Amino acid sequence: MLQTLPALHAPKLLSWYDRHHRELPWRVNPAAAKAGKRADPYHVWLSEVMLQQTTVQAVKPYFAKFLALWPKVTDLAAAPVEDVMAAWAGLGYYARARNLKKCAETVALEHGGVFPDTEEGLRALPGIGDYTSAAIAAIAFNRQSAVMDGNVERVISRLHAIDAPLPGSKPLMKARVAELTPSDRPGDFAQAMMDLGATICTPKRPTCALCPFRDDCLAFAEHDPESFPVKAAKKEKPVRFGAAFVAVTPGGEALLKRRIESGLLGGMTEVPTTAWTSRVDGGTTADHAPFPAGWEACGTVVHVFTHFELRLSVFRALTEKVAVDDGWWEPVTNLEAQALPTVMKKAIAQAISRAFEKHPN
DNA sequence: AATTCGTGGTT
DNA sequence: TAACCAAGAAT
Numbered sequence: 248m249l250q251t252l253p254a255l256h257a258p259k260l261l262s263w264y265d266r267h268h269r270e271l272p273w274r275v276n277p278a279a280a281k282a283g284k285r286a287d288p289y290h291v292w293l294s295e296v297m298l299q300q301t302t303v304q305a306v307k308p309y310f311a312k313f314l315a316l317w318p319k320v321t322d323l324a325a326a327p328v329e330d331v332m333a334a335w336a337g338l339g340y341y342a343r344a345r346n347l348k349k350c351a352e353t354v355a356l357e358h359g360g361v362f363p364d365t366e367e368g369l370r371a372l373p374g375i376g377d378y379t380s381a382a383i384a385a386i387a388f389n390r391q392s393a394v395m396d397g398n399v400e401r402v403i404s405r406l407h408a409i410d411a412p413l414p415g416s417k418p419l420m421k422a423r424v425a426e427l428t429p430s431d432r433p434g435d436f437a438q439a440m441m442d443l444g445a446t447i448c449t450p451k452r453p454t455c456a457l458c459p460f461r462d463d464c465l466a467f468a469e470h471d472p473e474s475f476p477v478k479a480a481k482k483e484k485p486v487r488f489g490a491a492f493v494a495v496t497p498g499g500e501a502l503l504k505r506r507i508e509s510g511l512l513g514g515m516t517e518v519p520t521t522a523w524t525s526r527v528d529g530g531t532t533a534d535h536a537p538f539p540a541g542w543e544a545c546g547t548v549v550h551v552f553t554h555f556e557l558r559l560s561v562f563r564a565l566t567e568k569v570a571v572d573d574g575w576w577e578p579v580t581n582l583e584a585q586a587l588p589t590v591m592k593k594a595i596a597q598a599i600s601r602a603f604e605k606h607p608n
Numbered sequence: 609a610a611t612t613c614g615t616g617g618t619t
Numbered sequence: 620t621a622a623c624c625a626a627g628a629a630t
Contacts, residue, residue, distance in 0.1 A: 340613060396627075397624080550614090553613060
């Protein structure tokens with residue numbers, strides 16, 4: 248049989264990890280880890296939350312910024328939530344930032360500023376689910392927890408040639424991960440599985456020749472590792488339409504408002520917009536502007552969210568600083584400090600560049 | 609259990 | 620270039 252005993256897999260992978268691990272800002276290298284050194288639980292937690300559905304490259308600058316602003320979890324707990332949202336702006340999935348703040352508060356107020364050191368204790372905290380609780384427990388506390396993210400799903404599904412589709416096959420795969428996870432160096436094992444998935448066992452054109460599991464892998468033996476994991480068909484992405492209104496005063500202030508706490512871009516800052524509907528009717532005209540002004544169309548911004556595409560017609564107006572009951576006027580020189588999601592930065596950039604072209608101060 | 613949550617890089 | 624997808628969680 249091609250399959251070896253599961254227990255033999257872990258040393259093989261750890262040996263590979265010792266030589267080929269990625270060096271990451273939040274990580275303790277395997278040599279230090281073997282000497283008993285552990286990564287700071289705060290750093291591990293912060294990086295893991297940022298890395299949820301987000302690439303290492305995107306996370307790196309945010310991780311550095313957050314640590315500079317808030318060196319300890321108690322600093323983050325004490326920070327104004329608006330500051331946290333502004334610092335998170337651009338990273339996406341903004342519920343993570345709200346839960347990050349809540350979690351920091353819980354750790355500071357209910358756990359004396361110390362993270363729980365068990366998977367169960369971690370799992371009870373806001374924004375920490377099945378994956379993240381297992382990952383922190385393994386990486387920061389060397390617990391023998393089964394860590395399964397998208398990388399691990401890919402590695403496991405190929406190793407065992409699991410053809411049942413995700414997400415239904417998740418429990419089966421997690422059981423396989425649990426079988427493989429060693430009591431020795433479980434944290435390094437988890438990180439090694441993810442490094443293997445990220446650098447060798449990639450979604451397209453995996454480098455099987457360099458894989459420590461090559462001789463054990465059923466998918467490789469079947470000559471079709473790329474066909475794993477099998478996933479359920481995804482729905483097609485609908486298109487929604489809307490209009491955004493960028494009002495600027497002669498003094499160089501733009502009208503901003505805050506979105507409601509829940510739902511899409513919850514708690515983030517925006518310029519006034521119409522509702523985003525599935526039809527074009529009215530959404531692309533200035534009829535629904537926040538107040539009467541000389542609204543001028545200045546093009547369309549297309550932005551792709553997870554489950555729909557938005558085509559936002561952008562309007563701008565140079566106006567007096569009218570009183571608004573919902574929102575505030577912010578100097579455009581201070582927009583960088585606002586909690587503006589990327590779609591709003593696109594809309595504002597489209598409008599303001601034109602405003603300053605036509606009306607240089 | 610299926611949906612709803614961003615964004616940017618890669619292929 | 621359109622599709623895929625990245626250290627998933629909450630509801």
